[in-house]
Amino acid sequence: MKYGSVRRPGRVAVVGVGIIGASVGWNLSRRGAEVVFIDAGLPGEGVTNWSFSWVNASNKTVRRSYFDLNVAGMTAYRELAEAIGPDSWWYPSGHLRWADNPAAEARLLQTAELLADWDYRVEMCTGAEVRRRLEPALTMPDEHPVVFYPDEAWVHGRHLVDRLVGKAVASGAELRSGTAVCDIATSTNGRTRTVALSDGNRLDVDIVVNAAGPNASHVAGLIERHLPMRREPGVVTRLDCAQVPIRRAMHAPHIEIRPDGDTSVVLHSREIDALIGTGQDLAELAQLLHESARHVVPELDAARMAETRVSNRPIPADGFPSVGALPSVPGYYEAVSHSGITLGPAIGQLLAAEILSGKRDEMLADFRPERFCS
Ligand SMILES: Cc1cc2nc3c(=O)[nH]c(=O)nc-3n(C[C@H](O)[C@H](O)[C@H](O)COP(=O)(O)OP(=O)(O)OC[C@H]3O[C@@H](n4cnc5c(N)ncnc54)[C@H](O)[C@@H]3O)c2cc1C
Numbered sequence: 001m002k003y004g005s006v007r008r009p010g011r012v013a014v015v016g017v018g019i020i021g022a023s024v025g026w027n028l029s030r031r032g033a034e035v036v037f038i039d040a041g042l043p044g045e046g047v048t049n050w051s052f053s054w055v056n057a058s059n060k061t062v063r064r065s066y067f068d069l070n071v072a073g074m075t076a077y078r079e080l081a082e083a084i085g086p087d088s089w090w091y092p093s094g095h096l097r098w099a100d101n102p103a104a105e106a107r108l109l110q111t112a113e114l115l116a117d118w119d120y121r122v123e124m125c126t127g128a129e130v131r132r133r134l135e136p137a138l139t140m141p142d143e144h145p146v147v148f149y150p151d152e153a154w155v156h157g158r159h160l161v162d163r164l165v166g167k168a169v170a171s172g173a174e175l176r177s178g179t180a181v182c183d184i185a186t187s188t189n190g191r192t193r194t195v196a197l198s199d200g201n202r203l204d205v206d207i208v209v210n211a212a213g214p215n216a217s218h219v220a221g222l223i224e225r226h227l228p229m230r231r232e233p234g235v236v237t238r239l240d241c242a243q244v245p246i247r248r249a250m251h252a253p254h255i256e257i258r259p260d261g262d263t264s265v266v267l268h269s270r271e272i273d274a275l276i277g278t279g280q281d282l283a284e285l286a287q288l289l290h291e292s293a294r295h296v297v298p299e300l301d302a303a304r305m306a307e308t309r310v311s312n313r314p315i316p317a318d319g320f321p322s323v324g325a326l327p328s329v330p331g332y333y334e335a336v337s338h339s340g341i342t343l344g345p346a347i348g349q350l351l352a353a354e355i356l357s358g359k360r361d362e363m364l365a366d367f368r369p370e371r372f373c374s
Pocket residue numbers: 015016017018019020021038039040041042043044045046047048049050051052053054055056179180181182211212213214215216219233234235236268311312313314335336337338339340341342343
């Protein structure tokens with residue numbers, strides 16, 4: 001990403017330090033901007049730590065510009081892994097997807113065909129090939145069609161946030177964690193702002209970046225901005241296992257499974273998300289996830305339930321990201337998105353470039369915050 005002519009933006013408050021805030025702040029700080037990260041909790045412990053964390057564009061075909069942005073997200077990850085090293089956060093092992101009924105299978109194959117037409121790498125395999133070449137521990141019929149997306153990945157979000165924030169702090173950024181932004185007052189000159197924190201401190205800043213994830217609507221309200229967001233909770237469970245029996249992330253019928261380091265596996269399912277709020281408690285939802293996972297990977301039978309959490313997805317009302325300056329409020333920028341794991345590093349590059357150069361990138365044209373201004 002080219003930055004062109006760079007201006008000094010003054011002091012930037014990044015409100016919210018998940019994958020998106022960390023990426024924006026790191027990109028600003030490495031280019032000499034003065035950054036203060038503020039998080040109500042601990043960096044990376046919001047939705048970013050409770051995500052399926054699949055880096056992809058194959059699930060983003062709803063609109064071509066959104067697909068392109070997600071492809072840019074995948075490219076930004078490869079650049080980031082080169083820039084800071086892959087360490088314990090980057091797992092570019094591809095993604096497997098298959099279905100167990102004719103209608104779902106037809107949709108999957110149709111999408112794979114569309115993606116191939118859009119120059120996205122797709123490999124068609126059979127169940128037997130997948131077990132031989134990629135995942136020996138899976139159960140699936142030998143002749144079953146399986147789609148493999150070799151350029152996809154999964155990310156350990158919390159580790160990545162720690163790396164980015166650590167690097168930014170080492171080059172002069174400030175981190176204030178365990179304190180929430182509870183008020184944002186505009187000075188009489190209309191440009192600088194005073195950010196009030198729940199620990200009683202007040203910070204004078206020139207720019208505010210709203211990267212507060214599911215709480216972004218509340219933070220937007222502090223500058224009297226209405227950012228409508230959906231309420232779409234998801235449940236994720238972590239299992240501890242002596243040895244992780246799978247090597248990559250996958251969408252199996254009824255269950256999504258991925259490794260989460262050397263001794264842990266993460267499970268998620270849209271079908272189980274639909275049960276949130278219908279009377280089952282967290283332990284029961286986790287149990288259902290475990291049962292579905294066992295059908296696909298029998299070795300997970302011995303795994304032990306570690307932790308389960310419900311989080312709200314940070315989704316602007318129309319389902320698309322809200323990224324960039326809000327022209328009616330000078331010095332205020334938004335960085336709010338679902339698919340934020342896939343998009344974090346690209347949003348970080350694009351928004352930092354916009355703050356530093358004042359130029360708006362065409363790639364964000366469909367995702368501008370002002371579309372929500374009435
Ligand atoms: C079940 C589930 C599965 C998902 N799967 C995927 C996937 O496979 N691939 C993908 O790309 N995306 C996925 N997502 C979406 C993705 O996880 C999110 O888009 C992404 O993590 C959002 O990151 P964030 O930095 O915006 O939010 P967060 O990680 O939540 O960070 C926001 C931070 O803001 C802080 N904060 C909030 N209010 C304040 C305040 N007033 N003052 C200071 N700090 C504040 C919070 O403490 C938090 O740390 C999934 C989401 C869910 C729920």
